[in-house]
Amino acid sequence: MTANPYPLGLRLHGRRVVVVGGGTVATRRVPALLDAGADVLLVAPELTPALRAQVDAGRLHWVPRRFEPEDLDGAWLVQVAIDDPMAAASVSAVAAERRIFCVRADDRTAATAWTPAVTRHGPVTVAVLGGGDPRRAMTVRDAIRDLLAVRLGSDGTASTRGRPGSSGGARGGTDGVGAAGAGGATGAASAGGAGGAGGGRRAGRVALVGAGPGDPELITVKGWRLLTEADVVVADRLVPGLLLDELRPDVELVDASKIPYGPSRAQEEINQILVDRALAGAVVVRLKGGDPYVFGRGGEELLACAAAGVPVTVVPGVTSSIAAPAAAGIPVTHRGVAHEFTVVSGHLAPDSPASLVRWDALAGLHGTLVILMGLKNLAAITATLIAHGRPPQTPAAVVQEATTGTQRVLRSTLGEVAADLLAADLRPPAVVVVGDVVGTLDG
Numbered sequence: 001m002t003a004n005p006y007p008l009g010l011r012l013h014g015r016r017v018v019v020v021g022g023g024t025v026a027t028r029r030v031p032a033l034l035d036a037g038a039d040v041l042l043v044a045p046e047l048t049p050a051l052r053a054q055v056d057a058g059r060l061h062w063v064p065r066r067f068e069p070e071d072l073d074g075a076w077l078v079q080v081a082i083d084d085p086m087a088a089a090s091v092s093a094v095a096a097e098r099r100i101f102c103v104r105a106d107d108r109t110a111a112t113a114w115t116p117a118v119t120r121h122g123p124v125t126v127a128v129l130g131g132g133d134p135r136r137a138m139t140v141r142d143a144i145r146d147l148l149a150v151r152l153g154s155d156g157t158a159s160t161r162g163r164p165g166s167s168g169g170a171r172g173g174t175d176g177v178g179a180a181g182a183g184g185a186t187g188a189a190s191a192g193g194a195g196g197a198g199g200g201r202r203a204g205r206v207a208l209v210g211a212g213p214g215d216p217e218l219i220t221v222k223g224w225r226l227l228t229e230a231d232v233v234v235a236d237r238l239v240p241g242l243l244l245d246e247l248r249p250d251v252e253l254v255d256a257s258k259i260p261y262g263p264s265r266a267q268e269e270i271n272q273i274l275v276d277r278a279l280a281g282a283v284v285v286r287l288k289g290g291d292p293y294v295f296g297r298g299g300e301e302l303l304a305c306a307a308a309g310v311p312v313t314v315v316p317g318v319t320s321s322i323a324a325p326a327a328a329g330i331p332v333t334h335r336g337v338a339h340e341f342t343v344v345s346g347h348l349a350p351d352s353p354a355s356l357v358r359w360d361a362l363a364g365l366h367g368t369l370v371i372l373m374g375l376k377n378l379a380a381i382t383a384t385l386i387a388h389g390r391p392p393q394t395p396a397a398v399v400q401e402a403t404t405g406t407q408r409v410l411r412s413t414l415g416e417v418a419a420d421l422l423a424a425d426l427r428p429p430a431v432v433v434v435g436d437v438v439g440t441l442d443g
């Protein structure tokens with residue numbers, strides 16, 4: 001008869017854990033041990049490149065040889081990550097002699113401890129054991145992870161919110177599996193905020209979230225999770241509509257593109273909305289196209305919140321400056337073709353006194369130039385680049401509404417792209433790519 005395992009949360013910070021083996025199993029196990037702060041000793045004649053990188057970075061100690069019993073001196077736990085049963089058995093025999101728990105990758109039945117399938121959600125860790133069946137554990141873990149993604153806040157507190165698009169509240173807790181709330185901060189930039197949404201339980205906060213270039217699946221997992229927690233979403237014109245479509249009906253949606261006044265006044269208005277809602281206790285997501293800090297004015301919004309004492313989390317996004325070329329089959333760098341790429345705004349004409357861009361210097365570069373917001377001034381921009389030495393036959397492309405169902409791609413040359421653009425009637429949002437990488441992957 002096999003008795004049930006007894007679940008524990010091991011607090012390994014500063015404690016020696018010995019990992020025997022340097023292959024793929026060890027590569028998968030070591031990061032979680034390091035995340036727990038363990039003092040990891042790796043014993044293996046050879047390492048995978050990923051483990052070697054951890055060693056080179058000074059994150060763990062490596063003994064480049066086969067296991068010897070004294071390796072377990074001072075150890076609290078040993079992970080045997082080798083598939084040679086004889087060698088594994090001899091490690092676990094030494095561990096048993098010394099009363100050190102031993103996890104075995106080669107034979108779970110011979111192990112004195114099992115590693116569970118794990119999902120982490122802020123400070124909450126859920127560990128699932130499947131009665132010796134790792135697949136069962138993973139299936140259950142995946143289901144719980146999906147549930148927690150929508151029912152717990154990033155601070156690990158139970159949310160009264162449901163998944164976007166679904167109704168009803170939720171309670172916290174994970175009956176039947178181990179769930180440990182360790183407390184602690186969630187990476188907020190500053191303290192502040194008053195009151196709390198949901199009966200004063202939490203203070204207001206702002207998350208500046210990059211929504212990605214257009215495909216709703218290109219938001220990050222963290223960005224998506226924060227969106228599911230929001231009371232208020234302040235969205236830009238270019239954020240994927242489907243993301244908004246899935247918000248809960250009770251979420252206040254502020255369409256930032258509809259705020260009147262000129263661009264700078266509108267920005268002040270947006271800053272004020274973020275601050276006011278957060279100070280009133282709301283969880284606010286400022287959802288921005290691409291990455292919040294790439295021509296996104298995210299920095300101004302962060303400073304405004306910080307000045308008001310509102311905590312801010314910044315979640316980077318997939319920027320159109322890289323995603324749009326990629327979606328058109330254009331890598332921004334390619335070995336032997338381009339060793340640099342430069343992202344530049346074309347919203348001001350090259351001869352504008354307000355322009356901060358050295359177009360003459362950019363013309364001298366050999367690599368890839370990615371121009372955002374450049375359609376209106378494209379004729380002037382291409383003429384300036386050519387006048388300062390970039391050859392007119394340099395390949396160029398325009399990618400409109402990249403990663404969406406209405407994506408369009410125009411391929412041309414630097415000398416002709418402005419005229420071709422007009423003829424093809426391409427419109428913003430679009431990215432212009434200049435350089436030999438355009439066409440590199442064409443068969």
Ligand SMILES: C[S@@+](CC[C@H](N)C(=O)[O-])C[C@H]1O[C@@H](n2cnc3c(N)ncnc32)[C@H](O)[C@@H]1O
Nearest residue numbers: 290291294296319320372373401402429430431
């Ligand atoms: C104000 S900037 C914001 C850029 C955004 N923060 C980013 O990282 O992608 C807007 C410009 O980004 C580019 N852009 C954004 N989304 C795009 C898309 N799906 N396809 C092509 N260009 C896009 C266009 O040049 C557009 O004029």
